[in-house]
Amino acid sequence: MSQTSEKQRSTETPSEASNRVQVGLLGRALARPEIGALVAAIVIGIFFLVVAPPFRSAESLATVLYQSATIGIVAVAVGMLMIGGEFDLSAGVMVASAGLFASMFSYQYNLNLWIGALLSLVFALAIGFLNGYLVMKTGIASFLITLGTFFILQGANLGVTKLVTGSVSTPNINQMNGYASLEKIFSSTFQVGSVRVSIIVVWWFVFVAIASWVLLRTKIGNWIYAVGGNQASARAVGVPVVRVKIGLFMTVSFLAWFMGMHTLYRFNTIQAGNGVGNEFLYIIAAVVGGTLLTGGYGNAIGAAIGSFIFGMTSLCIVYAGWDPNWFRAFLGVMLLLAVLVNLYVKKLSTTRKVG
Protein backbone atom coordinates (compact mmCIF):
# COMPACT_ATOMS: atom_id res chain seq x y z
CA MET A 1 0.00 0.00 0.00
CA SER A 2 2.49 2.53 1.16
CA GLN A 3 4.71 1.72 -1.76
CA THR A 4 2.13 2.86 -4.32
CA SER A 5 1.43 6.09 -2.53
CA GLU A 6 5.10 6.80 -2.18
CA LYS A 7 5.59 6.19 -5.83
CA GLN A 8 2.82 8.56 -6.84
CA ARG A 9 4.22 11.22 -4.62
CA SER A 10 7.63 10.83 -6.10
CA THR A 11 6.47 11.12 -9.68
CA GLU A 12 4.78 14.38 -8.83
CA THR A 13 7.75 15.88 -7.06
CA PRO A 14 10.70 13.82 -8.13
CA SER A 15 13.53 15.59 -6.38
CA GLU A 16 11.87 17.38 -3.55
CA ALA A 17 13.13 16.11 -0.24
CA SER A 18 10.10 17.15 1.77
CA ASN A 19 9.22 13.72 3.02
CA ARG A 20 12.73 13.21 4.34
CA VAL A 21 12.65 12.16 7.96
CA GLN A 22 14.81 14.40 10.10
CA VAL A 23 16.64 12.29 12.62
CA GLY A 24 17.05 14.10 15.92
CA LEU A 25 20.36 14.73 17.62
CA LEU A 26 19.79 11.91 20.09
CA GLY A 27 18.91 9.48 17.33
CA ARG A 28 22.02 10.38 15.37
CA ALA A 29 24.19 10.09 18.49
CA LEU A 30 22.75 6.67 19.29
CA ALA A 31 23.52 5.46 15.79
CA ARG A 32 27.23 6.05 16.28
CA PRO A 33 29.29 2.95 17.13
CA GLU A 34 31.34 4.58 19.88
CA ILE A 35 28.44 5.94 21.92
CA GLY A 36 28.36 3.01 24.34
CA ALA A 37 32.09 3.33 25.01
CA LEU A 38 31.83 7.08 25.47
CA VAL A 39 29.14 6.69 28.12
CA ALA A 40 31.18 3.96 29.81
CA ALA A 41 34.33 6.10 29.75
CA ILE A 42 32.50 9.01 31.39
CA VAL A 43 30.93 6.79 34.06
CA ILE A 44 34.22 5.07 34.87
CA GLY A 45 36.02 8.42 34.84
CA ILE A 46 33.62 9.96 37.36
CA PHE A 47 33.79 6.83 39.49
CA PHE A 48 37.58 6.96 39.74
CA LEU A 49 37.61 10.73 40.30
CA VAL A 50 35.54 9.99 43.39
CA VAL A 51 37.31 6.91 44.76
CA ALA A 52 40.89 7.63 43.64
CA PRO A 53 42.00 11.13 44.76
CA PRO A 54 45.46 10.93 43.08
CA PHE A 55 43.64 10.68 39.74
CA ARG A 56 42.48 14.29 40.10
CA SER A 57 45.59 15.92 38.64
CA ALA A 58 46.86 16.89 35.22
CA GLU A 59 49.91 14.74 35.80
CA SER A 60 47.78 11.62 36.25
CA LEU A 61 45.88 12.45 33.10
CA ALA A 62 49.14 12.59 31.15
CA THR A 63 50.13 9.22 32.59
CA VAL A 64 46.73 7.74 31.75
CA LEU A 65 47.00 9.10 28.21
CA TYR A 66 50.45 7.55 27.88
CA GLN A 67 49.20 4.19 29.12
CA SER A 68 46.23 4.43 26.71
CA ALA A 69 48.48 5.27 23.78
CA THR A 70 50.64 2.18 24.34
CA ILE A 71 47.58 0.06 23.59
CA GLY A 72 45.73 2.60 21.46
CA ILE A 73 48.19 2.89 18.60
CA VAL A 74 48.01 -0.76 17.59
CA ALA A 75 44.34 -0.93 18.61
CA VAL A 76 43.48 1.61 15.90
CA ALA A 77 44.86 -0.70 13.22
CA VAL A 78 43.36 -3.80 14.83
CA GLY A 79 40.01 -2.00 14.91
CA MET A 80 40.26 -1.23 11.18
CA LEU A 81 41.18 -4.82 10.46
CA MET A 82 38.18 -6.04 12.48
CA ILE A 83 35.88 -3.67 10.60
CA GLY A 84 37.31 -5.35 7.51
CA GLY A 85 36.18 -8.67 8.97
CA GLU A 86 39.48 -10.21 10.08
CA PHE A 87 41.51 -10.84 13.24
CA ASP A 88 45.18 -10.51 13.97
CA LEU A 89 46.40 -12.41 17.01
CA SER A 90 50.05 -11.85 16.11
CA ALA A 91 49.86 -8.07 16.66
CA GLY A 92 51.04 -8.28 20.30
CA VAL A 93 54.21 -10.27 19.76
CA MET A 94 54.92 -8.47 16.51
CA VAL A 95 55.62 -5.34 18.59
CA ALA A 96 58.41 -7.23 20.35
CA SER A 97 59.62 -8.86 17.12
CA ALA A 98 59.99 -5.48 15.41
CA GLY A 99 61.91 -4.02 18.35
CA LEU A 100 64.15 -7.06 18.69
CA PHE A 101 64.91 -7.15 14.99
CA ALA A 102 65.83 -3.46 14.84
CA SER A 103 67.94 -3.57 17.96
CA MET A 104 69.85 -6.79 17.34
CA PHE A 105 70.44 -6.19 13.64
CA SER A 106 72.04 -2.81 14.22
CA TYR A 107 73.99 -4.00 17.23
CA GLN A 108 75.40 -7.21 15.74
CA TYR A 109 76.50 -5.60 12.48
CA ASN A 110 77.40 -2.35 14.21
CA LEU A 111 75.26 -0.30 11.81
CA ASN A 112 73.48 2.98 12.16
CA LEU A 113 70.23 2.41 14.08
CA TRP A 114 68.25 3.93 11.23
CA ILE A 115 69.18 0.98 9.03
CA GLY A 116 67.96 -1.44 11.66
CA ALA A 117 64.73 0.52 12.08
CA LEU A 118 64.01 0.58 8.37
CA LEU A 119 64.85 -3.09 7.84
CA SER A 120 62.66 -3.92 10.82
CA LEU A 121 59.83 -2.01 9.13
CA VAL A 122 60.30 -4.09 5.98
CA PHE A 123 60.33 -7.23 8.13
CA ALA A 124 57.10 -6.25 9.93
CA LEU A 125 55.33 -5.34 6.70
CA ALA A 126 56.41 -8.67 5.22
CA ILE A 127 54.81 -10.54 8.13
CA GLY A 128 51.65 -8.48 7.74
CA PHE A 129 51.63 -9.24 4.04
CA LEU A 130 52.17 -12.94 4.71
CA ASN A 131 49.28 -13.00 7.21
CA GLY A 132 46.99 -11.35 4.71
CA TYR A 133 48.18 -13.36 1.74
CA LEU A 134 47.72 -16.69 3.53
CA VAL A 135 44.26 -15.74 4.78
CA MET A 136 43.11 -14.64 1.33
CA LYS A 137 44.72 -17.42 -0.69
CA THR A 138 43.82 -20.36 1.55
CA GLY A 139 40.47 -19.10 2.77
CA ILE A 140 41.36 -20.31 6.27
CA ALA A 141 40.02 -18.10 9.06
CA SER A 142 42.41 -15.31 10.00
CA PHE A 143 42.00 -16.38 13.62
CA LEU A 144 43.88 -19.62 12.82
CA ILE A 145 46.48 -18.19 10.45
CA THR A 146 47.49 -15.42 12.84
CA LEU A 147 47.38 -17.80 15.80
CA GLY A 148 50.07 -19.65 13.86
CA THR A 149 52.16 -16.53 13.26
CA PHE A 150 51.63 -15.59 16.91
CA PHE A 151 53.28 -18.81 18.11
CA ILE A 152 55.98 -18.69 15.47
CA LEU A 153 56.94 -15.14 16.41
CA GLN A 154 56.71 -15.82 20.14
CA GLY A 155 59.06 -18.79 19.82
CA ALA A 156 61.39 -17.06 17.38
CA ASN A 157 61.62 -13.97 19.57
CA LEU A 158 62.95 -16.04 22.45
CA GLY A 159 64.97 -18.47 20.38
CA VAL A 160 66.73 -15.95 18.15
CA THR A 161 67.42 -13.53 20.99
CA LYS A 162 68.97 -16.29 23.10
CA LEU A 163 71.03 -17.43 20.13
CA VAL A 164 72.34 -13.97 19.28
CA THR A 165 72.79 -12.30 22.65
CA GLY A 166 73.00 -15.30 24.99
CA SER A 167 70.25 -13.84 27.18
CA VAL A 168 66.55 -12.99 26.83
CA SER A 169 66.97 -9.27 26.39
CA THR A 170 68.83 -7.14 23.87
CA PRO A 171 71.92 -5.07 24.77
CA ASN A 172 71.61 -1.37 25.49
CA ILE A 173 71.79 0.70 22.29
CA ASN A 174 71.93 4.25 23.62
CA GLN A 175 75.56 4.82 22.57
CA MET A 176 74.98 3.89 18.92
CA ASN A 177 74.76 6.12 15.85
CA GLY A 178 71.28 7.42 15.10
CA TYR A 179 70.03 6.93 18.64
CA ALA A 180 69.35 10.61 19.33
CA SER A 181 67.19 11.23 16.26
CA LEU A 182 65.19 8.01 16.61
CA GLU A 183 64.65 8.59 20.30
CA LYS A 184 63.29 12.04 19.45
CA ILE A 185 60.76 10.59 17.02
CA PHE A 186 59.57 7.61 19.01
CA SER A 187 60.01 8.37 22.68
CA SER A 188 60.76 11.99 23.54
CA THR A 189 58.66 14.01 25.95
CA PHE A 190 57.63 17.65 25.96
CA GLN A 191 56.37 20.06 28.56
CA VAL A 192 52.74 21.21 28.68
CA GLY A 193 52.35 23.59 31.62
CA SER A 194 53.59 21.65 34.60
CA VAL A 195 53.22 18.23 32.99
CA ARG A 196 55.55 16.18 30.80
CA VAL A 197 53.73 14.48 27.96
CA SER A 198 55.16 11.66 25.86
CA ILE A 199 55.30 12.18 22.12
CA ILE A 200 53.62 8.78 21.72
CA VAL A 201 50.36 10.41 22.90
CA VAL A 202 50.61 12.87 20.02
CA TRP A 203 51.33 10.04 17.61
CA TRP A 204 48.29 8.20 18.94
CA PHE A 205 46.03 11.19 18.23
CA VAL A 206 47.55 11.56 14.77
CA PHE A 207 46.95 7.90 13.90
CA VAL A 208 43.38 8.01 15.21
CA ALA A 209 42.71 11.11 13.11
CA ILE A 210 44.19 9.53 9.97
CA ALA A 211 42.29 6.27 10.52
CA SER A 212 39.05 8.18 11.05
CA TRP A 213 39.57 10.12 7.84
CA VAL A 214 40.40 7.00 5.89
CA LEU A 215 37.42 5.04 7.21
CA LEU A 216 34.72 7.67 6.82
CA ARG A 217 35.87 9.96 4.04
CA THR A 218 37.78 7.92 1.49
CA LYS A 219 37.15 5.28 -1.11
CA ILE A 220 39.39 2.84 0.75
CA GLY A 221 37.32 3.33 3.90
CA ASN A 222 34.15 2.55 1.99
CA TRP A 223 35.81 -0.62 0.75
CA ILE A 224 36.95 -1.61 4.26
CA TYR A 225 33.38 -1.47 5.58
CA ALA A 226 32.18 -3.32 2.48
CA VAL A 227 34.63 -6.23 2.67
CA GLY A 228 33.81 -6.64 6.36
CA GLY A 229 30.05 -6.27 5.95
CA ASN A 230 29.56 -8.50 2.92
CA GLN A 231 32.64 -9.69 1.11
CA ALA A 232 30.79 -11.31 -1.79
CA SER A 233 28.78 -8.14 -2.55
CA ALA A 234 31.89 -6.05 -2.35
CA ARG A 235 33.69 -8.30 -4.79
CA ALA A 236 30.72 -8.35 -7.16
CA VAL A 237 30.68 -4.56 -7.53
CA GLY A 238 34.39 -4.51 -8.26
CA VAL A 239 36.01 -3.82 -4.87
CA PRO A 240 39.55 -5.32 -4.83
CA VAL A 241 38.86 -7.46 -1.76
CA VAL A 242 42.25 -9.20 -1.63
CA ARG A 243 44.22 -5.98 -1.82
CA VAL A 244 42.06 -4.24 0.78
CA LYS A 245 42.46 -7.07 3.28
CA ILE A 246 46.18 -7.54 2.76
CA GLY A 247 46.52 -3.78 3.15
CA LEU A 248 44.72 -3.96 6.48
CA PHE A 249 47.01 -6.71 7.79
CA MET A 250 49.98 -4.59 6.71
CA THR A 251 48.55 -1.56 8.51
CA VAL A 252 48.42 -3.60 11.70
CA SER A 253 52.02 -4.69 11.24
CA PHE A 254 53.08 -1.11 10.48
CA LEU A 255 51.64 0.20 13.73
CA ALA A 256 52.99 -2.82 15.62
CA TRP A 257 56.42 -1.84 14.26
CA PHE A 258 55.82 1.74 15.39
CA MET A 259 54.98 0.55 18.88
CA GLY A 260 58.03 -1.74 18.82
CA MET A 261 60.22 1.27 18.02
CA HIS A 262 58.69 3.18 20.91
CA THR A 263 59.31 0.35 23.35
CA LEU A 264 62.89 0.02 22.15
CA TYR A 265 63.72 3.74 22.41
CA ARG A 266 61.98 4.18 25.71
CA PHE A 267 63.91 1.42 27.51
CA ASN A 268 66.91 1.14 25.12
CA THR A 269 66.53 -2.62 25.40
CA ILE A 270 63.77 -5.13 24.68
CA GLN A 271 62.74 -8.24 26.58
CA ALA A 272 62.18 -11.15 24.20
CA GLY A 273 58.99 -12.20 25.97
CA ASN A 274 57.32 -8.79 25.56
CA GLY A 275 53.93 -8.27 24.00
CA VAL A 276 52.36 -11.68 24.65
CA GLY A 277 48.72 -11.16 25.62
CA ASN A 278 48.53 -7.63 24.27
CA GLU A 279 46.77 -8.85 21.12
CA PHE A 280 43.69 -9.43 23.25
CA LEU A 281 43.93 -5.94 24.75
CA TYR A 282 43.85 -4.48 21.24
CA ILE A 283 40.82 -6.55 20.35
CA ILE A 284 39.09 -5.63 23.62
CA ALA A 285 39.78 -1.93 23.02
CA ALA A 286 38.23 -2.17 19.56
CA VAL A 287 35.21 -4.15 20.73
CA VAL A 288 34.59 -1.94 23.75
CA GLY A 289 34.73 0.94 21.27
CA GLY A 290 31.80 -0.49 19.33
CA THR A 291 33.52 -2.52 16.62
CA LEU A 292 31.43 -5.49 15.57
CA LEU A 293 33.25 -8.79 16.04
CA THR A 294 31.81 -10.01 12.75
CA GLY A 295 33.03 -6.98 10.79
CA GLY A 296 31.47 -4.15 8.84
CA TYR A 297 30.77 -1.85 11.77
CA GLY A 298 32.79 0.35 14.09
CA ASN A 299 35.16 3.30 13.90
CA ALA A 300 38.55 4.62 14.94
CA ILE A 301 37.32 7.00 17.64
CA GLY A 302 35.62 4.04 19.31
CA ALA A 303 38.85 2.06 19.43
CA ALA A 304 40.56 5.12 20.91
CA ILE A 305 37.94 5.44 23.64
CA GLY A 306 38.27 1.71 24.31
CA SER A 307 42.02 2.17 24.76
CA PHE A 308 41.43 5.14 27.04
CA ILE A 309 39.15 3.05 29.26
CA PHE A 310 41.94 0.49 29.43
CA GLY A 311 44.56 3.10 30.32
CA MET A 312 42.36 4.74 32.89
CA THR A 313 41.38 1.58 34.75
CA SER A 314 44.83 0.01 34.73
CA LEU A 315 46.28 3.07 36.48
CA CYS A 316 43.32 4.15 38.58
CA ILE A 317 43.12 0.77 40.26
CA VAL A 318 46.58 1.59 41.57
CA TYR A 319 45.62 5.20 42.38
CA ALA A 320 42.65 3.94 44.35
CA GLY A 321 44.97 1.73 46.37
CA TRP A 322 43.38 -1.54 45.29
CA ASP A 323 45.15 -4.78 44.55
CA PRO A 324 46.16 -4.41 40.86
CA ASN A 325 45.69 -8.14 40.39
CA TRP A 326 42.00 -7.42 39.95
CA PHE A 327 42.68 -5.46 36.80
CA ARG A 328 42.19 -8.34 34.38
CA ALA A 329 38.92 -9.35 36.03
CA PHE A 330 37.73 -5.81 35.60
CA LEU A 331 38.78 -5.87 31.94
CA GLY A 332 36.72 -9.01 31.36
CA VAL A 333 33.65 -7.44 32.95
CA MET A 334 34.14 -4.36 30.78
CA LEU A 335 34.32 -6.47 27.66
CA LEU A 336 31.09 -8.30 28.47
CA LEU A 337 29.30 -5.07 29.36
CA ALA A 338 30.53 -3.43 26.17
CA VAL A 339 29.27 -6.25 24.03
CA LEU A 340 25.87 -6.13 25.71
CA VAL A 341 25.61 -2.34 25.46
CA ASN A 342 26.62 -2.41 21.81
CA LEU A 343 24.03 -5.03 21.04
CA TYR A 344 21.34 -3.05 22.82
CA VAL A 345 22.28 0.29 21.27
CA LYS A 346 22.48 -1.19 17.82
CA LYS A 347 19.04 -2.67 18.20
CA LEU A 348 17.67 0.68 19.37
CA SER A 349 19.16 2.64 16.53
CA THR A 350 18.37 0.26 13.72
CA THR A 351 14.80 -0.54 14.67
CA ARG A 352 12.50 0.96 12.08
CA LYS A 353 10.51 3.70 13.63
CA VAL A 354 6.86 4.11 12.68
CA GLY A 355 6.40 7.00 10.31
Place this chain on the structure above:
Amino acid sequence: MTDTISEHADETLTQGEALVQLRDVGKRYGAIRALKGINLTVRAGEVTCVLGDNGAGKSTLIKIISGLHPHNEGTLTVDGQEVHFSSPREALDHGIATVYQDLAVVGLMEVWRNFFLGSELTASGIPLSGLKVKEMKRIADEELRKMGIVVKNIDQPIGELSGGQRQCVAIARAVYFGARVLILDEPTAALGVKQSGVVLKYTAAARDAGLGVVFITHNPHHAYLVGDHFVILKLGEAVLDKKRSEVDLDELTRQMAGGDELTELSHELKR
Protein backbone atom coordinates in the same frame (compact mmCIF):
# COMPACT_ATOMS: atom_id res chain seq x y z
CA MET B 1 10.02 5.71 -13.19
CA THR B 2 12.16 4.94 -16.18
CA ASP B 3 14.01 8.25 -16.14
CA THR B 4 17.21 6.92 -14.69
CA ILE B 5 17.32 4.05 -17.07
CA SER B 6 16.71 5.97 -20.26
CA GLU B 7 19.00 8.82 -19.19
CA HIS B 8 21.94 6.68 -18.34
CA ALA B 9 21.57 3.83 -20.80
CA ASP B 10 24.25 3.67 -23.44
CA GLU B 11 22.95 5.43 -26.55
CA THR B 12 25.05 3.40 -28.93
CA LEU B 13 23.01 0.29 -28.20
CA THR B 14 20.94 -0.85 -31.15
CA GLN B 15 17.96 -3.11 -30.78
CA GLY B 16 18.77 -6.76 -31.43
CA GLU B 17 22.56 -6.33 -31.51
CA ALA B 18 24.34 -9.31 -29.97
CA LEU B 19 26.15 -8.09 -26.87
CA VAL B 20 27.27 -11.30 -25.25
CA GLN B 21 27.59 -14.64 -26.99
CA LEU B 22 28.37 -18.00 -25.47
CA ARG B 23 29.35 -20.83 -27.78
CA ASP B 24 29.64 -24.38 -26.45
CA VAL B 25 30.57 -23.02 -23.07
CA GLY B 26 31.26 -25.54 -20.33
CA LYS B 27 32.64 -25.52 -16.82
CA ARG B 28 34.24 -28.22 -14.75
CA TYR B 29 35.01 -28.07 -11.08
CA GLY B 30 37.60 -30.83 -10.80
CA ALA B 31 35.85 -34.02 -11.86
CA ILE B 32 32.41 -32.47 -11.69
CA ARG B 33 30.93 -31.04 -14.85
CA ALA B 34 28.64 -28.19 -13.83
CA LEU B 35 27.87 -26.94 -17.30
CA LYS B 36 28.17 -28.38 -20.78
CA GLY B 37 27.70 -27.08 -24.33
CA ILE B 38 25.74 -23.94 -23.55
CA ASN B 39 24.85 -21.63 -26.44
CA LEU B 40 23.34 -18.33 -25.47
CA THR B 41 23.09 -14.90 -27.05
CA VAL B 42 22.22 -11.80 -25.11
CA ARG B 43 20.83 -9.14 -27.43
CA ALA B 44 20.34 -5.43 -26.81
CA GLY B 45 16.74 -4.59 -25.95
CA GLU B 46 15.81 -8.18 -25.16
CA VAL B 47 15.30 -10.14 -21.98
CA THR B 48 16.88 -13.56 -22.09
CA CYS B 49 15.41 -15.78 -19.41
CA VAL B 50 17.44 -18.63 -17.98
CA LEU B 51 15.25 -21.08 -16.10
CA GLY B 52 16.14 -24.17 -14.17
CA ASP B 53 15.69 -26.09 -10.97
CA ASN B 54 18.16 -25.92 -8.11
CA GLY B 55 21.50 -27.35 -9.23
CA ALA B 56 20.67 -27.03 -12.92
CA GLY B 57 23.68 -24.81 -13.57
CA LYS B 58 22.06 -21.37 -13.54
CA SER B 59 24.46 -19.98 -10.97
CA THR B 60 27.48 -21.39 -12.76
CA LEU B 61 26.30 -19.80 -15.99
CA ILE B 62 25.96 -16.32 -14.53
CA LYS B 63 29.20 -16.65 -12.63
CA ILE B 64 30.93 -17.20 -15.96
CA ILE B 65 29.31 -14.17 -17.61
CA SER B 66 29.82 -11.93 -14.58
CA GLY B 67 33.47 -12.86 -14.10
CA LEU B 68 33.30 -14.66 -10.75
CA HIS B 69 34.50 -17.99 -12.20
CA PRO B 70 36.16 -18.30 -15.61
CA HIS B 71 34.82 -20.93 -18.04
CA ASN B 72 37.10 -23.74 -19.19
CA GLU B 73 35.36 -24.90 -22.35
CA GLY B 74 34.02 -23.06 -25.38
CA THR B 75 34.15 -19.36 -26.11
CA LEU B 76 32.65 -16.25 -24.54
CA THR B 77 32.50 -13.18 -26.76
CA VAL B 78 31.49 -9.66 -25.75
CA ASP B 79 30.82 -7.16 -28.55
CA GLY B 80 32.42 -9.58 -30.98
CA GLN B 81 35.66 -9.98 -29.05
CA GLU B 82 36.57 -13.17 -27.29
CA VAL B 83 37.12 -12.63 -23.57
CA HIS B 84 38.15 -14.63 -20.52
CA PHE B 85 37.20 -12.79 -17.33
CA SER B 86 39.27 -13.33 -14.22
CA SER B 87 37.43 -10.90 -11.94
CA PRO B 88 34.04 -9.16 -11.73
CA ARG B 89 35.89 -5.88 -12.28
CA GLU B 90 36.81 -6.98 -15.81
CA ALA B 91 33.22 -7.88 -16.59
CA LEU B 92 32.08 -4.52 -15.21
CA ASP B 93 34.60 -2.77 -17.43
CA HIS B 94 32.90 -4.48 -20.38
CA GLY B 95 29.58 -3.10 -19.19
CA ILE B 96 28.32 -6.36 -17.67
CA ALA B 97 26.73 -5.77 -14.28
CA THR B 98 25.21 -8.44 -12.08
CA VAL B 99 22.58 -8.03 -9.40
CA TYR B 100 22.54 -10.96 -7.03
CA GLN B 101 19.55 -12.08 -5.08
CA ASP B 102 21.15 -12.22 -1.66
CA LEU B 103 24.38 -10.34 -2.06
CA ALA B 104 23.28 -7.26 -3.89
CA VAL B 105 24.13 -4.81 -1.12
CA VAL B 106 26.09 -4.47 2.12
CA GLY B 107 23.35 -4.31 4.77
CA LEU B 108 25.12 -2.31 7.47
CA MET B 109 26.28 0.44 5.12
CA GLU B 110 24.29 3.57 4.34
CA VAL B 111 22.12 3.70 1.23
CA TRP B 112 24.31 6.28 -0.53
CA ARG B 113 27.53 4.39 0.25
CA ASN B 114 25.98 1.26 -1.22
CA PHE B 115 24.83 3.12 -4.31
CA PHE B 116 28.38 4.28 -5.04
CA LEU B 117 30.25 1.23 -3.74
CA GLY B 118 33.11 0.39 -6.09
CA SER B 119 32.56 3.58 -8.14
CA GLU B 120 32.99 6.29 -5.50
CA LEU B 121 33.31 9.94 -6.44
CA THR B 122 36.52 11.41 -5.06
CA ALA B 123 37.84 14.94 -4.99
CA SER B 124 40.99 13.91 -6.86
CA GLY B 125 42.83 10.86 -8.10
CA ILE B 126 45.31 10.90 -5.22
CA PRO B 127 44.97 7.91 -2.89
CA LEU B 128 43.13 8.78 0.35
CA SER B 129 41.64 11.94 -1.11
CA GLY B 130 38.22 12.81 0.23
CA LEU B 131 34.90 11.52 -1.03
CA LYS B 132 32.45 14.04 -2.43
CA VAL B 133 29.96 13.07 0.24
CA LYS B 134 27.34 15.75 -0.40
CA GLU B 135 27.29 15.14 -4.12
CA MET B 136 27.09 11.39 -3.67
CA LYS B 137 24.17 11.70 -1.27
CA ARG B 138 22.38 14.10 -3.62
CA ILE B 139 22.84 11.91 -6.70
CA ALA B 140 21.84 8.72 -4.89
CA ASP B 141 18.73 10.36 -3.47
CA GLU B 142 17.73 11.84 -6.84
CA GLU B 143 18.27 8.66 -8.79
CA LEU B 144 16.29 6.60 -6.30
CA ARG B 145 13.45 9.12 -6.27
CA LYS B 146 13.26 9.03 -10.05
CA MET B 147 12.43 5.37 -9.87
CA GLY B 148 9.96 5.67 -7.07
CA ILE B 149 12.08 4.48 -4.19
CA VAL B 150 11.78 7.05 -1.47
CA VAL B 151 14.07 6.29 1.42
CA LYS B 152 13.29 8.00 4.68
CA ASN B 153 16.89 8.94 5.16
CA ILE B 154 19.70 8.49 2.68
CA ASP B 155 21.99 7.88 5.69
CA GLN B 156 20.07 4.87 6.94
CA PRO B 157 21.65 1.42 6.63
CA ILE B 158 20.38 -0.21 3.47
CA GLY B 159 19.51 -3.33 5.47
CA GLU B 160 16.48 -1.44 6.76
CA LEU B 161 14.93 -1.21 3.28
CA SER B 162 12.58 -3.91 2.05
CA GLY B 163 13.91 -6.71 -0.15
CA GLY B 164 12.29 -5.30 -3.29
CA GLN B 165 13.71 -1.85 -2.65
CA ARG B 166 17.17 -3.28 -2.14
CA GLN B 167 16.94 -5.12 -5.48
CA CYS B 168 15.82 -1.92 -7.18
CA VAL B 169 18.67 0.07 -5.65
CA ALA B 170 21.08 -2.52 -6.97
CA ILE B 171 19.54 -2.43 -10.45
CA ALA B 172 19.48 1.38 -10.47
CA ARG B 173 23.11 1.43 -9.43
CA ALA B 174 24.12 -0.92 -12.23
CA VAL B 175 22.31 1.13 -14.86
CA TYR B 176 23.54 4.45 -13.48
CA PHE B 177 27.12 3.29 -13.82
CA GLY B 178 26.69 2.48 -17.47
CA ALA B 179 25.84 -1.21 -17.63
CA ARG B 180 25.01 -2.47 -21.11
CA VAL B 181 24.25 -6.00 -20.03
CA LEU B 182 22.31 -6.56 -16.83
CA ILE B 183 22.30 -9.97 -15.18
CA LEU B 184 19.57 -10.46 -12.61
CA ASP B 185 20.05 -13.49 -10.40
CA GLU B 186 16.68 -14.65 -9.12
CA PRO B 187 15.60 -11.09 -8.39
CA THR B 188 12.09 -12.11 -7.38
CA ALA B 189 12.80 -15.31 -5.48
CA ALA B 190 12.59 -13.87 -1.99
CA LEU B 191 9.92 -11.26 -2.69
CA GLY B 192 6.19 -11.00 -2.25
CA VAL B 193 3.80 -10.53 -5.17
CA LYS B 194 3.70 -6.74 -5.08
CA GLN B 195 7.44 -6.33 -4.69
CA SER B 196 8.09 -8.83 -7.47
CA GLY B 197 5.91 -6.63 -9.66
CA VAL B 198 8.11 -3.62 -8.96
CA VAL B 199 11.24 -5.54 -9.86
CA LEU B 200 9.66 -6.95 -13.04
CA LYS B 201 8.60 -3.45 -14.14
CA TYR B 202 12.16 -2.41 -13.62
CA THR B 203 13.43 -5.29 -15.69
CA ALA B 204 11.09 -4.30 -18.52
CA ALA B 205 12.22 -0.67 -18.25
CA ALA B 206 15.85 -1.72 -18.62
CA ARG B 207 14.95 -3.75 -21.70
CA ASP B 208 13.04 -0.83 -23.24
CA ALA B 209 16.05 1.40 -22.71
CA GLY B 210 17.99 -0.97 -24.95
CA LEU B 211 19.98 -2.94 -22.40
CA GLY B 212 20.57 -6.63 -22.80
CA VAL B 213 19.04 -8.37 -19.80
CA VAL B 214 19.70 -11.88 -18.53
CA PHE B 215 16.96 -12.87 -16.14
CA ILE B 216 17.63 -15.92 -14.00
CA THR B 217 14.66 -17.47 -12.26
CA HIS B 218 12.90 -20.68 -11.44
CA ASN B 219 9.52 -19.06 -11.78
CA PRO B 220 8.17 -19.50 -15.35
CA HIS B 221 5.31 -17.05 -14.68
CA HIS B 222 7.69 -14.24 -13.88
CA ALA B 223 9.89 -15.19 -16.81
CA TYR B 224 7.03 -15.19 -19.28
CA LEU B 225 5.91 -11.71 -18.19
CA VAL B 226 9.12 -10.08 -19.39
CA GLY B 227 11.05 -12.63 -21.46
CA ASP B 228 11.90 -12.52 -25.18
CA HIS B 229 13.96 -15.67 -25.25
CA PHE B 230 13.89 -18.68 -22.95
CA VAL B 231 16.55 -21.21 -22.05
CA ILE B 232 15.83 -24.03 -19.64
CA LEU B 233 18.78 -25.75 -18.00
CA LYS B 234 18.75 -29.23 -16.57
CA LEU B 235 21.78 -30.94 -15.05
CA GLY B 236 24.11 -28.47 -16.71
CA GLU B 237 22.67 -28.75 -20.20
CA ALA B 238 20.15 -26.70 -22.14
CA VAL B 239 16.95 -28.74 -22.67
CA LEU B 240 14.92 -25.94 -24.21
CA ASP B 241 16.06 -22.90 -26.17
CA LYS B 242 13.22 -21.00 -27.83
CA LYS B 243 12.04 -17.54 -28.78
CA ARG B 244 8.89 -16.15 -27.21
CA SER B 245 6.96 -16.76 -30.42
CA GLU B 246 7.83 -20.45 -30.38
CA VAL B 247 6.83 -21.30 -26.85
CA ASP B 248 3.88 -20.68 -24.54
CA LEU B 249 3.60 -20.45 -20.79
CA ASP B 250 2.18 -23.96 -20.47
CA GLU B 251 5.18 -25.52 -22.12
CA LEU B 252 7.58 -23.50 -19.96
CA THR B 253 5.73 -24.48 -16.82
CA ARG B 254 5.59 -28.13 -17.85
CA GLN B 255 9.31 -28.20 -18.66
CA MET B 256 10.20 -26.46 -15.44
CA ALA B 257 8.02 -28.76 -13.38
CA GLY B 258 9.96 -31.73 -14.69
CA GLY B 259 8.42 -32.20 -18.12
CA ASP B 260 8.27 -35.79 -19.25
CA GLU B 261 9.60 -36.99 -15.92
CA LEU B 262 6.50 -35.55 -14.31
CA THR B 263 4.22 -37.42 -16.69
CA GLU B 264 6.07 -40.59 -15.82
CA LEU B 265 5.82 -39.86 -12.13
CA SER B 266 2.10 -39.20 -12.35
CA HIS B 267 1.75 -42.62 -14.02
CA GLU B 268 3.58 -44.29 -11.19
CA LEU B 269 1.64 -42.48 -8.53
CA LYS B 270 -1.70 -43.06 -10.23
CA ARG B 271 -4.40 -44.06 -7.77
